[in-house]
Amino acid sequence: MSVFTAAADQSLCAPLPVLGKDVAVPLVTGGEVSYAALDYAASAPALQRVWDDVAAYAPYYGSVHRGAGYLSQLSTDLFENSRVTVAEFLGCRAGDQVIFTRSTTDSLNLLAAVVPADCQVFVYETEHHASLLPWRDARVTYLNAPRTPAQAVETLERALAERDPYGPALVCVTGASNVTGELWPVKELAAAAHAHGARIVLDAAQLAPHHPVDIAELDVDWVAFSGHKLYAPFGSGVLAGRADWLQEAEPYLAGGGASRKVARRTDGGVDVEWHSTAARHEAGSPNVIGVYSIAAACKALTEAGFDNLVAREQHLVAAVRAGLAEVPEVKVLSLFGDDAPRVGVISFVVEGWNSSHFAAALSAEYGIGVRDGLFCAHPLVRTLLGSDPQEVGECGAPEAEPGERSLNAIRVSFGAGTPDEHIERFVRAVKELVSKGAQWKYRTEDGRCVPDRGAAQL
Secondary structure, rough: OHHHHHHOOOOOOOOEEEOOOOOOOEEOOOOEOOOEEEEOOOOOOOOOOHHHHHHHHHHHHOOOOOOOOOHHHHHHHHHHHHHHHHHHOOOOOOOOOOEEEEHHHHHHHHHHHHHOOOOOOEEEOOHHHHHHHHOOOOOEEOOOOOOOOOHHHHHHHHHHHHHOOOOOEEEEEEOOOOOOOOEEEEHHHHHHHHHOOOOOEEEOOOOOOOOOOOHHHHHHOOOEEEHHHOOOOOOOOOEEEHHHHHHHOHHHHHOOOOOEEEOOOOOEEEEEEOOOOOOHHHHOOOOOHHHHHHHHHHHHHHHHHHHHHHHHHHHHHHHEEEHHHHHEEEEEEEOOOOOOOOOEEEEEEEEEOHHHHHHHHHHHHHHHEEEEEOOHHHHHHHOOOOOOOOOOOOOOOOOOOOOOOOOOEEEEEOOOOOOHHHHHHHHHHHHHHHHHHOOOOOOEEEEEEEEEOOOOOO
């Protein structure tokens, strides 16, 4: 009995309808096939429900907060009600603020801009660059990659015990790795941080689309995530959590909306009183449709039931892992081992293959979209590949010929909208490419491995 038959026997939920599920793409070998979107970790397809909600609102679009007209008032209510919806989705505590940003990267850069000047930041080398790099004005301690969840906690406790006990401190950690999909012990890390007088921010970009995130239950101080990974279109993100550092700092951006009062001084300058609400860090005209799409996604996922979504996704994870395990040439990358719980994000390398060549063949010959490279987590991928984590790498494909070994990997990722057929096709394609080779010749063009359209079929 296949994993998919077993899933049907257990009456697991059907995949949620998403945009693009019926899009046909051409194959280099001829004909067309429905596109298998297996790059959810980069950007998940928008839920049809979210798109419908946004389309229903679009004719009523208006400027928020500063308009007297009906559409402006309606849009303002929708914008602020979206803030309430997100707060409920995240289990925010009384007094927490929900700030709308452009992305997870923007959210963490915002937090980096408001940390106290003498703050010490602790971040694992395993983080996505959005979490690894924003802390340019703080004292940063980079922690080595742990090999077990317990070691992650021990490493943090040891580092915090050695810090200056009198200054502020912040720990930044992912909830689920964007490379391995493995879940991190967030609640235990939060307890360790607080025991040593530090705060903690959770990068939930990969966790929130796959798993419930509850700020109060996890006892984290802030959560950051992106709408485009949460099945919402458009460029919006969220930073939610404690208000004090946010209220005490200068606005992330200065301008209209962030300012409450502005007056000229007799010396020719200006005096500014900034808002103490979330508006303090939301200067300018906000992305109302993007914000509403996040709220619509939060509602859709909540109504679908995370228990149902998690159960079905775990069957897909099991199917991918079982299929890859049948191919000796495939090595799945992992920090915490095969038994570690994970979301639908799996990275691997194939012996004898350049990862970019393999990913290009999956696309051109099977209509499967995955990602290859270092996934904006260079130190982590280098560590997992057994190379020097200090070695310089690039996010894109290397200048390597098809067949050459490359120091990057292939990532397959999926979620609530992934049908069984996409997973079955992916597993079959991996087996065929490894056993039979590619059917077409490929070349490197502008840093990408692409089919050589002038070449004959192999």
